[in-house]
Amino acid sequence: MSKALSPDALKAWRRLLTAHSRATAAIERDLERANVLPLGWYDVLYALYEAPDNCLRMHELADAVVLSRSGLTRLVDRLDKAGYVTRAPCPEDRRGQHAVLTSKGKAALKQTWPVYENSIREQFARHFSDAEARRISGLLERVFGDASG
Amino acid sequence: MSKALSPDALKAWRRLLTAHSRATAAIERDLERANVLPLGWYDVLYALYEAPDNCLRMHELADAVVLSRSGLTRLVDRLDKAGYVTRAPCPEDRRGQHAVLTSKGKAALKQTWPVYENSIREQFARHFSDAEARRISGLLERVFGDASG
DNA sequence: GTAATATAGTTGCATGTGCAACTAAAAGCA
DNA sequence: TGCTTTTAGTTGCACATGCAACTATATTAC
Numbered sequence: 091m092s093k094a095l096s097p098d099a100l101k102a103w104r105r106l107l108t109a110h111s112r113a114t115a116a117i118e119r120d121l122e123r124a125n126v127l128p129l130g131w132y133d134v135l136y137a138l139y140e141a142p143d144n145c146l147r148m149h150e151l152a153d154a155v156v157l158s159r160s161g162l163t164r165l166v167d168r169l170d171k172a173g174y175v176t177r178a179p180c181p182e183d184r185r186g187q188h189a190v191l192t193s194k195g196k197a198a199l200k201q202t203w204p205v206y207e208n209s210i211r212e213q214f215a216r217h218f219s220d221a222e223a224r225r226i227s228g229l230l231e232r233v234f235g236d237a238s239g
Numbered sequence: 240m241s242k243a244l245s246p247d248a249l250k251a252w253r254r255l256l257t258a259h260s261r262a263t264a265a266i267e268r269d270l271e272r273a274n275v276l277p278l279g280w281y282d283v284l285y286a287l288y289e290a291p292d293n294c295l296r297m298h299e300l301a302d303a304v305v306l307s308r309s310g311l312t313r314l315v316d317r318l319d320k321a322g323y324v325t326r327a328p329c330p331e332d333r334r335g336q337h338a339v340l341t342s343k344g345k346a347a348l349k350q351t352w353p354v355y356e357n358s359i360r361e362q363f364a365r366h367f368s369d370a371e372a373r374r375i376s377g378l379l380e381r382v383f384g385d386a387s388g
Numbered sequence: 389g390t391a392a393t394a395t396a397g398t399t400g401c402a403t404g405t406g407c408a409a410c411t412a413a414a415a416g417c418a
Numbered sequence: 419t420g421c422t423t424t425t426a427g428t429t430g431c432a433c434a435t436g437c438a439a440c441t442a443t444a445t446t447a448c
Binding site: 094095096098099100101102103105106107108109110111112113114115133155156207210211213214215217218220222223224225226227229230231232233234 | 248255259378
Binding site for chain 4: 279306307308310314317334
């Protein structure tokens with residue numbers, strides 16, 4: 091509410107928007123062309139893959155991929171229908187649902203990764219050295235809501 | 240197609256995705272609550288504001304905001320209906336259309352900016368010094384398709 | 389000049405997304 | 419215990435988005 095945004099800060103923000111849009115649009119095209127998982131599906135399955143027992147509560151998953159609750163419900167519906175996840179009732183909270191990664195889901199991740207990896211490199215990472223990549227990580231990390239403040 | 244992506248590069252990519260999602264989600268909420276233009280509308284109107292004569296061809300505008308042609312057609316439909324832009328046939332190419340910013344559109348930009356500015360600061364810029372912001376700009380600039388290679 | 393090709397923009401269709409409203413269950417409180 | 423408030427997840431609805439198909443115009447090749 092107080093002082094104006096500096097031109098440098100505004101420029102950084104606009105560059106973040108543009109870099110993100112261009113890179114993700116290009117990567118989505120690459121994934122589409124290779125007939126592997128789209129980005130949104132990959133993110134959900136990967137979040138489950140990283141989780142203990144390959145399993146997360148619906149709201150945790152929604153937070154992890156930055157999607158609304160309803161959006162995640164629908165996305166998990168589709169992943170379930172495709173056989174990549176299943177739902178399981180949560181023993182300690184009878185309101186809750188677990189989304190669980192299936193072996194088919196794991197296989198889809200494995201199949202997608204080489205394409206995704208290659209695309210991240212071409213569309214994004216090739217522009218930076220490892221030291222620069224670490225600098226980007228270190229800076230952008232501060233924006234995560236729960237890690238700051 | 241050749242060597243594997245380094246862990247540093249992958250981490251930078253994941254941080255970019257997360258930082259972008261969290262910041263834009265929070266900013267969209269702020270804009271919504273303040274009853275001003277949403278981000279996508281702001282971007283289009285701002286691109287026109289920056290352009291000579293406040294006017295761009297449809298495909299230029301689509302490129303500027305990284306949206307598909309059809310997506311832009313519909314978005315300009317809505318902006319037109321709201322009175323923020325008008326369409327004008329293009330004299331030197333009879334297939335073409337210009338999207339032109341109206342004075343009402345300019346007013347909406349003016350009204351939105353303080354809210355947006357404040358939100359960019361709170362959700363993004365407050366985490367960085369000006370020097371750091373310049374570092375982010377300098378790095379991310381390389382990702383723009385047309386400015387590289 | 390005319391045919392073949394490419395480009396600009398719009399539309400039908402299928403799909404993805406968030407908000408608000410809803411049901412069910414847990415937690416707080418007396 | 420019984421009542422109120424909060425939280426988890428799903429659904430109805432409205433709207434946004436991309437792809438493919440289409441029309442109209444421009445460009446290229448001969």
